[in-house]
Amino acid sequence: MNKTSTRDLIKYAYNETRLNETVETRNAIDGDPLIEGEYKELLESMGTLDEIQMNPSDETIKAILKKAKHVKR
Numbered sequence: 001m002n003k004t005s006t007r008d009l010i011k012y013a014y015n016e017t018r019l020n021e022t023v024e025t026r027n028a029i030d031g032d033p034l035i036e037g038e039y040k041e042l043l044e045s046m047g048t049l050d051e052i053q054m055n056p057s058d059e060t061i062k063a064i065l066k067k068a069k070h071v072k073r
Contacts, residue, residue: 004035006038006042008021008025008028009038009039009042010042011025012026013039013042013043
């Protein structure tokens with residue numbers, strides 16, 4: 001791996017790299033402040049995504065329940 005890409009960092013962050021890729025990516029993170037910064041931003045974004053709760057609106061729930069009442073069983 002000559003150049004570490006964002007895709008490489010994502011795979012590394014999700015533990016989806018082979019041993020040689022893991023070593024190369026870790027070395028790139030440790031050896032380049034720009035890559036290290038990008039990796040830290042990625043981890044922060046991943047943490048934010050994990051915190052987000054996606055829920056349907058009340059209107060959507062009401063529409064589903066209304067439709068469900070009219071479905072023949």
